[in-house]
Amino acid sequence: MVSTPSGPHGADSEVGRLATVMLHRPGNELKRLTPRNNDRLLFDGIPWVSRAQDEHDAFAETLRERGVEVLYLTELLTETLESELARNHAITSALSGLHLGDTMRRYLAQALRELSPTELTDVLTAGIRNDEVRGGHGLVTSLLDPHDFLIDPLPNLLFTRDSSVWVRDRVAVTSLAMPARKRETQLTELIYTEHPRFAGTRKIHGWHNEHVEGGDVLLLAPGVIAVGVGERTTPAGVERLARQVFHADLAHTVLAVPIAQERATMHLDTVCTMVDVDKVVMYPNVADTLRAVTVTLADPGSDESDLTLSVSDSEPFLVAAAKAMQIDTLHQIDTGLDPVTAEREQWDDGNNTLALAPRVAVAYERNDETNDRLEDAGIEVVRIAGSELGSGRGGPRCMSCPIVREPLRVD
Numbered sequence: 001m002v003s004t005p006s007g008p009h010g011a012d013s014e015v016g017r018l019a020t021v022m023l024h025r026p027g028n029e030l031k032r033l034t035p036r037n038n039d040r041l042l043f044d045g046i047p048w049v050s051r052a053q054d055e056h057d058a059f060a061e062t063l064r065e066r067g068v069e070v071l072y073l074t075e076l077l078t079e080t081l082e083s084e085l086a087r088n089h090a091i092t093s094a095l096s097g098l099h100l101g102d103t104m105r106r107y108l109a110q111a112l113r114e115l116s117p118t119e120l121t122d123v124l125t126a127g128i129r130n131d132e133v134r135g136g137h138g139l140v141t142s143l144l145d146p147h148d149f150l151i152d153p154l155p156n157l158l159f160t161r162d163s164s165v166w167v168r169d170r171v172a173v174t175s176l177a178m179p180a181r182k183r184e185t186q187l188t189e190l191i192y193t194e195h196p197r198f199a200g201t202r203k204i205h206g207w208h209n210e211h212v213e214g215g216d217v218l219l220l221a222p223g224v225i226a227v228g229v230g231e232r233t234t235p236a237g238v239e240r241l242a243r244q245v246f247h248a249d250l251a252h253t254v255l256a257v258p259i260a261q262e263r264a265t266m267h268l269d270t271v272c273t274m275v276d277v278d279k280v281v282m283y284p285n286v287a288d289t290l291r292a293v294t295v296t297l298a299d300p301g302s303d304e305s306d307l308t309l310s311v312s313d314s315e316p317f318l319v320a321a322a323k324a325m326q327i328d329t330l331h332q333i334d335t336g337l338d339p340v341t342a343e344r345e346q347w348d349d350g351n352n353t354l355a356l357a358p359r360v361a362v363a364y365e366r367n368d369e370t371n372d373r374l375e376d377a378g379i380e381v382v383r384i385a386g387s388e389l390g391s392g393r394g395g396p397r398c399m400s401c402p403i404v405r406e407p408l409r410v411d
């Protein structure tokens with residue numbers, strides 16, 4: 001059954017009650033990971049797939065028990081692919097890679113057209129290996145290794161946070177920096193463009209623009225967006241996003257937050273997430289050095305490219321954020337961890353929490369110390385298992401794309 005909207009979509013904070021979320025249950029794409037390709041495909045190990053699925057099912061069930069509507073990316077995609085237009089579009093974009101050659105491209109275009117929407121979803125997510133095709137043989141197939149992919153699998157689809165992000169009632173289809181993830185946004189763009197549930201949704205950004213990844217985007221408060229700039233989101237990406245949100249009146253302030261260009265801190269949400277309207281949990285080893293540049297609108301100009309931005313000097317992140325949010329203090333929960341424990345728990349996504357409401361956050365159970373400190377600070381920690389899920393270096397926030405959060409009540 002095609003899922004239908006339960007109300008308007010969108011989110012304007014990190015902590016408003018989570019009503020609808022998009023997840024991706026790990027599937028056949030994880031079975032593609034081998035010790036030869038896991039680095040390129042951005043996994044730090046080879047997950048035990050059925051256990052990862054069990055952990056993910058438990059995560060989804062935890063959300064449902066708390067009243068969250070869970071949508072699955074692959075179900076939305078399969079429903080989208082009922083339309084011939086969407087199917088053709090999906091096939092053309094999946095085959096646009098320059099490693100294919102026309103002989104194979106022509107063969108695959110025909111073969112994929114014959115698949116059912118469910119089968120096509122499987123190919124679009126799990127990819128196709130050279131030794132799995134029955135036709136189209138020729139120069140390309142003979143020169144590639146039998147195990148090379150003609151269509152790459154998308155194991156990082158699990159991290160739905162990164163490939164789209166809602167800002168108020170608009171959805172930003174992002175532009176992913178790593179080659180292994182680029183194709184993910186072909187799928188999110190197709191869903192938001194063609195799925196009946198999202199008919200009429202206005203979009204910003206897009207995969208063809210400068211790099212911005214959803215894991216870098218934090219909706220600190222209505223009108224205030226922090227954007228990490230590092231391995232994934234570029235300085236030009238944050239400028240583009242700022243122009244768009246100002247032009248569309250989705251925000252009045254964007255904080256650009258430089259983060260180390262390293263795997264451990266690939267997104268801002270690996271070091272800092274919100275657990276209350278005025279509280280963050282932050283990796284202690286960066287807490288003293290994290291800074292932000294405040295970007296506001298100096299002159300609206302006549303269009304997005306013509307508006308003038310005002311850019312401040314850099315300030316400590318918490319100071320700049322509190323000012324923009326118009327609150328006295330944005331509190332950092334003091335985890336008091338020694339640097340080694342802090343580093344271990346940050347690596348295992350201890351700071352990557354998903355708020356279900358103010359002071360209620362989902363976290364991986366393994367990060368005992370961070371979780372205890374959160375509880376000491378009055379946060380209800382909803383613990384989930386993630387031993388297998390975590391091998392892709394992502395926690396509860398990375399694995400979720402909020403589609404509806406209730407607006408925060410003004411008390």
Ligand SMILES: NC(=[NH2+])NCCC[C@H](N)C(=O)O
Binds near residue numbers: 267
């Ligand atoms: N929002 C996040 N922190 N996402 C984590 C993504 C992890 C994924 N393996 C990658 O390297 O891209």
